[in-house]
Amino acid sequence: MANRAGENLAFLRDKMGADKMFGKIAFAGALACLCAMAGAHLGAQDLQKLKHVASVDSSTSAESSTSAKYAASAKSGEIVESSVPKQRGKIFARAHSLQLIMAGDALLHTAVFKDAEELAKSLNKAKAESSKIDSNASNTESTKAESKGAESKKVDSGNAESSASNAESSTNATTPAYYFDPMFDNISHFIKRADLAFYNQETILGGSALGLSSYPAFNSPQEFGDTMLRLGFRLVSLANNHTLDRGEKGVRAMLEYWHAKERAHSDLCIAGSYESANDRAKSRIYEKNGISYAMLAYTYGTNGIKIPEGKDYLVNVYTKQMLQDDIAALRDKVDLLIASMHWGVEYSFVPSKEQREFAAFLASLGVDIIIGNHPHVIQPIERIGDTLVIYSLGNFISGQKGTNKRIGMLASVRVSLLSAKELKRKAKEMKKAEKERAQGLNKGEADKNSGAQEAGAQADEKSTFLHRVRLDDVRAELIYTQYDSNMRNFKLYPLRKVDDKILPESKKIYKEYTKIIDNDLVKIGL
Structure with a gap:
């Protein structure tokens, strides 16, 4: 009996591991039964642990009505919203799992500010x-x-x-010169209920002292960053083709602002632009819900503006060697690695050959999530092995004209830490697959078709890294930036809720744009 009790206790301990979402009350019944079965056969230490796990604070009594719901959700893989009042609007959290939401380019033309x-x-x-x-x-x-x-x-x-x-x-009782918050009222709930939120700050936040400006050399009010922080964004890419629009002075003004915000928000992760080589070399690792993570950010170029000699750290202009070195320095230190890539062809709904090439390369290096920006229109979401690739989120907010540039996307994914058992099984599968590929190549069975050879090479590369997280429940919500004929009254809406008064033929347009991202991987709607 004591052996069986020990086995059952081990089973329950495993159930409480990183990949499960049962609440305290969901375990209480099973634990009570185990105590009754085992009785005195359990040691004092194990009994104490059982009592600790089974104990439920009276203040959490409301959770009991949803425990079965959460147990079912753990099995089905669905995120279920709790009837328990949310803390700060967050989805009911479970250990070793988080929801990441991603927004596109914040391109602040004069009309916006x-x-x-x-x-x-x-x-x-x-x-x-x-x-x-x-x-x-x-x-x-x-x-x-x-x-x-x-x-x-x-x-x-x-x-x-x-x-x-x-x-x-x-606004902390301040008197702001610019106030952006109301523009996001209709979509703010999507951001606030996530555990982590990303966006690309396309235009530098050098502030009014530097002199505000719009296209082609942008500089935007720092109050916009305040709004983004109030919404809940904590992952911010600073690497894009406009980073050097106002030269080194603009970059340093921007970084001064963000570093001040870092001191106020210990969970704020900015990436892609740095004040020195030493600053760039720092490993910035964060943790949320038991998952360690880091983000890297890069751009294809800077619109022909030369980076000051010896100051490449001002903005990350990617090369394969740079990507390889940066990722190697971080990959084994974190559970989740995110790369923001400013790439592709503007206003194209189809990923370019270069985007696909670098996506495969990043996947081969072990990046978990690739977030694409720059095209200013939406592009598909795909997987390369265990790597999630969002080729382009389009614009988050901008003063650009044209329906294609006013429709962007919020994408979300659930990130869960794999258990030791899952990692072991996955490692065996990878080893077996690698062996089979090697045998096939040795026997000359590799496909001679160049396209197939390239895909095979990419498959070989991507299979060499054992990812520590599971990415599922991938979702997308199309959003629309509305403004009037005078380029005033900016407001973001979920596109599915936009009517013909705001956007003529709105339902038809919604269907057309949904087709761009609709596939077996993506669920439409947040």
Whole structure:
């Protein structure tokens, strides 16, 4: 009996491993049964562990109604939203699993930040009026309290200018010159409920002191970065063809801003542009829900602007050697490795030959997720072995004209840490496959077709790395940037909720663009 109890305890311990999502209560019944079966046959140490696992804090009683739901979700592989109140809007978390959401290019033309300037003026005016109401109400109450000989009481100002009050809280009671938050009201929930969120900051945030500018040499308000941080973005690519638009001075102004934000947000990961060679050489490793991760970011070029001599660290312009060296330095140190690639042909819905070549190369080096940007339109999502490739997310927000450039994509994926058992099984499968390929080549059975040879070589390369995470539940949500005829009132919408008043033939357009990303891998809708 003691042996059987020990086996059952080991089984339960395994069930509680990295790849499971059962809550405490889901285990309670099984643990109680085990205790009854084993009784005194269990050692004191194991009994104590069982009591610890089975104990459920009274404050989590609401979880019991959803435990079966989570048990089912662990089996089916679906993310299930909890009826338990969310903390900060997050999806109910499970250990060793996270949801990553990715947005595309933030391309801030003059029209975008001019609109944000008007929003800031309205906000500041409302805040001033709200503050005045608060002051008057407080003074009135104080006078009443004094006349009664009682202590003065603080008075709630009620609902007066509640939007201004909320905005004041979100902006830390500052008076911003630019206020972008309302532009994202309709899609912010997608971002806030994820564990990690990525976007590409296409235009540098050098700030007003540098002089704001638009195409072709961009420099944008730093308040936009504040909005992105409030939304929940913590993975930010700074490597793109506009990084050097305002020269080294612009890069350093941008980095000064982001480094200040890093000090305020320890989980903020910026990549692709650095202030020195030593800064670039640092390994930036983070952790979320028990999963360690890192991000690298690169661009194909800088629009012909030469990087100052000896200062290649200002922006990562990729070569295969650079990619190989950078990835080798990080790959074995993290569970999840992400690469942001600024690549491809602008306004093309089809990945270029170079995109596919570098995607295969990155997969061969063990990158888990490749996030593509630069084309300013959406492109497909595919797998290369165990590597997820999002060729282009399109624009997140911009002042570009044309339906194709106003439709972007939010993509999400669930990342789960593989258990030791899964890793062992996977390693055996890889070893077997490698042996079979080697035997086939030795016997001269390799396909002579050049295309097949290339694909085979890529398959051989990509199979040499044992990925530590599982990527599943890949989803995509098309988004649309709306603005009026005067290039004002910018607002992002889920494209499926846009009607013909906003976008003529909206349903037809939605179907057409969905076809670009719809395949067996991708589920449409977040």
